[in-house]
Amino acid sequence: MDNRLKIAIQTKGRLNDDSMKLIQEAGIYLEMGRRTLVASAKNFAMDALFLRDDDIPQTVADNVSDIGIVGENEMMEKQENVQIVKRLGFSKCRLSLAIPKGQDYNGLEFFNGKKIATSYPVILKKFLLESNIQADIHVISGSVEIAPGIGLADAIFDIVSSGSTLVSNRLKEVEVVMKSEAVLIANPNLSPEKQEILDEFIFRMESVQRAIGKKYILLNVPNDKVNEIIALLPGMKAPTLVPLAKEGWSSMHSVIDENDFWVVIRKLKKAGAEGILVVPIEKMIF
Ligand code: PRP
Ligand code: ZN
Numbered sequence: 001m002d003n004r005l006k007i008a009i010q011t012k013g014r015l016n017d018d019s020m021k022l023i024q025e026a027g028i029y030l031e032m033g034r035r036t037l038v039a040s041a042k043n044f045a046m047d048a049l050f051l052r053d054d055d056i057p058q059t060v061a062d063n064v065s066d067i068g069i070v071g072e073n074e075m076m077e078k079q080e081n082v083q084i085v086k087r088l089g090f091s092k093c094r095l096s097l098a099i100p101k102g103q104d105y106n107g108l109e110f111f112n113g114k115k116i117a118t119s120y121p122v123i124l125k126k127f128l129l130e131s132n133i134q135a136d137i138h139v140i141s142g143s144v145e146i147a148p149g150i151g152l153a154d155a156i157f158d159i160v161s162s163g164s165t166l167v168s169n170r171l172k173e174v175e176v177v178m179k180s181e182a183v184l185i186a187n188p189n190l191s192p193e194k195q196e197i198l199d200e201f202i203f204r205m206e207s208v209q210r211a212i213g214k215k216y217i218l219l220n221v222p223n224d225k226v227n228e229i230i231a232l233l234p235g236m237k238a239p240t241l242v243p244l245a246k247e248g249w250s251s252m253h254s255v256i257d258e259n260d261f262w263v264v265i266r267k268l269k270k271a272g273a274e275g276i277l278v279v280p281i282e283k284m285i286f
Helices: 016-025 053-061 072-078 121-131 164-168 192-210 223-232 258-270
Strands: 005-010 038-041 046-051 067-071 083-087 093-100 115-118 136-139 155-160 171-180 182-186 214-222 240-243 249-257 274-280
Touching (some): 005 016, 005 053, 016 192, 046 053, 053 072, 067 072, 072 121, 083 192, 115 121, 121 136, 121 171, 155 164, 155 171, 164 171, 214 223, 223 258, 258 274
Parallel strands (some): 005 046, 005 067, 115 155
Antiparallel strands (some): 067 182, 083 182, 093 171, 214 249, 214 274
């Protein structure tokens, strides 16, 4: 039995960069050759398979890969037997209906009798059925946004992220059907050995994610102001206090939310804090 966890990752495209970053931040170093379809980690029991995002759900369901990083939209569309083990918070987008900019839109009835081009027929069909709309679904695998312009369809149903693809094709978004983000999916029947590797991977990812937006703060405070200053720092649990060589002063250390910091900085100084240092945090483990 091969006890390495196989992870399917998008070869290129919107998910690739963040997926690679996630693995790297978890301290897993993939040995990448040029144009490789498979990469192995030397320091972790994991191998990566590089695939088209559309193929990832099936690859995981069929046990060719154990886990995968894919857009929730792609997972919903493919209806494969996989489970979401973690929502990843990147590659956020929505699946929307869009129509030519110049057309009037007064609600979903617009789509009755219309032809809609999409790469997501399953999700669209379900939505139209639930909304009681009779439209003709025209499946195309790429460049959906050009379909109305060349007379192939009256509308499109596609991924919208920044919205710039719609703008450059003179389309307007009229209905958001679902919101999506990258998700970590897994085969529902992993062996205990593989489950253990997956748990370790998740543990590492969470340690990195917890640190996002968090800063380590060090400040010098007069001893008689310690309580006042602690009260100014929201969410500050049991800060570390270290006496300074300078009589009557201490160095206070803690973790704060970066946003909170900008709100309280002036108050901290007014309360007598000096020498404030804010440093990045790489990982947080509880
Ligand atoms: C999607 C979609 C649009 C574009 C929208 O394609 O088909 O072309 O992104 O993004 P925007 O609102 O930021 O312009 P994607 O790049 O994901 O490629 P794919 O559909 O071929 O996987
Ligand atoms: Zn795709």
